[in-house]
Amino acid sequence: LGSKISATGHYLPEQIITNDDLSKIMDTSDEWISKRTGIRSRHISKDENTSDLSSKAALRILQNGNITAGQLDFIIVATMTPDALSPSTACLVQEKIGAVNAFCFDINAACTGFVYALSTGLHMMQSGLYQYGMIIGAETMSKVVNWEDRSTAVLFGDGAGGVLLERTEDDCFVAEALHSDGGRHMALVANTMKVENPYGDSSQEDQAFLTMDGRAIFDFAIRSVPSIIREVMEKGNLSDGDLKKILAHQANVRLLEAISKKVKLPFSLFATNIAETGNTSAASIPILLDQLVQTKEIQLGTKDKVLMTGFGGGLTWGAIVVSL
Numbered sequence: 001l002g003s004k005i006s007a008t009g010h011y012l013p014e015q016i017i018t019n020d021d022l023s024k025i026m027d028t029s030d031e032w033i034s035k036r037t038g039i040r041s042r043h044i045s046k047d048e049n050t051s052d053l054s055s056k057a058a059l060r061i062l063q064n065g066n067i068t069a070g071q072l073d074f075i076i077v078a079t080m081t082p083d084a085l086s087p088s089t090a091c092l093v094q095e096k097i098g099a100v101n102a103f104c105f106d107i108n109a110a111c112t113g114f115v116y117a118l119s120t121g122l123h124m125m126q127s128g129l130y131q132y133g134m135i136i137g138a139e140t141m142s143k144v145v146n147w148e149d150r151s152t153a154v155l156f157g158d159g160a161g162g163v164l165l166e167r168t169e170d171d172c173f174v175a176e177a178l179h180s181d182g183g184r185h186m187a188l189v190a191n192t193m194k195v196e197n198p199y200g201d202s203s204q205e206d207q208a209f210l211t212m213d214g215r216a217i218f219d220f221a222i223r224s225v226p227s228i229i230r231e232v233m234e235k236g237n238l239s240d241g242d243l244k245k246i247l248a249h250q251a252n253v254r255l256l257e258a259i260s261k262k263v264k265l266p267f268s269l270f271a272t273n274i275a276e277t278g279n280t281s282a283a284s285i286p287i288l289l290d291q292l293v294q295t296k297e298i299q300l301g302t303k304d305k306v307l308m309t310g311f312g313g314g315l316t317w318g319a320i321v322v323s324l
């Protein structure tokens, strides 16, 4: 008793900003960005917020899943860039698509958000209480990036993607390994909100944008992603030949090459689309998943096993294996 991924979908804002475009407003170059990150361009929203990107992805997922919004029992949106603290971005999606029978909430686990949200949704479906659930990863990173800081401004993009979970007898869930370490929270911080009131005496200083200790996160990822891939494969009794594809958070292509070597799995197993999207945080894995489905590089209903792994702010890291 559980669920299957019965549909995928994604949406990227229309506006494409290339590395050369960026070199016109900050001291950077296409050569540096593409060589060091693998990024060539990214989609940057003009006026669509995270709930708008999410809703457009959601409508595509409903269409691909051949169900109406009214059939959804719940919607989970994984995001670190919500439209607001309240209402949740998931509730805004509910209104925009007309999911009148769903209960909706957000999850914030930065770039691991989609993995945490998919795990949450799959285990909710294992309760047998629900027929359809939608899991979305979505970000407007462009609103938290410090556009004066070239070391981070060139890395991030906007976008949304997600999956439809449909109740079935045989479950698509194979294994998961989810971790976090709040002790290293300073490595990636975005938009702090200090205590402030007539009776307060908080000495906290606010930070109204994203800062990242790139070296620290890079080193963390090179160490922790190989071990979480091995951990989740062990938990699922999987051998290397069992994996059809690895969908890793699209943070940096050099990093994926290093992870592939360290975990001794061929780089061909790692799907990448960072060249055209940049780092879209919680949206990166579901965007990649839908693109692979659309190009038939992977197919739903085949029982093929895919491993999804996210890692980033928190620090958080996680991996989940599902059979498609």
Ligand SMILES: O=C(O)C1CCN(c2ccc(-c3cc(CO)ccc3Cl)cn2)CC1
Pocket (backbone or CB within 6 Å): 036, 037, 111, 155, 188, 213, 214, 215, 217, 218, 221, 251, 252, 255, 279, 281, 311, 312, 313
């Ligand atoms: O000098 C260079 O080569 C620089 C070195 C620093 N770089 C980094 C560093 C960290 C990340 C990153 C970010 C997140 C947040 O989603 C998660 C996971 C990672 Cl590994 C991405 N790029 C860019 C190239």
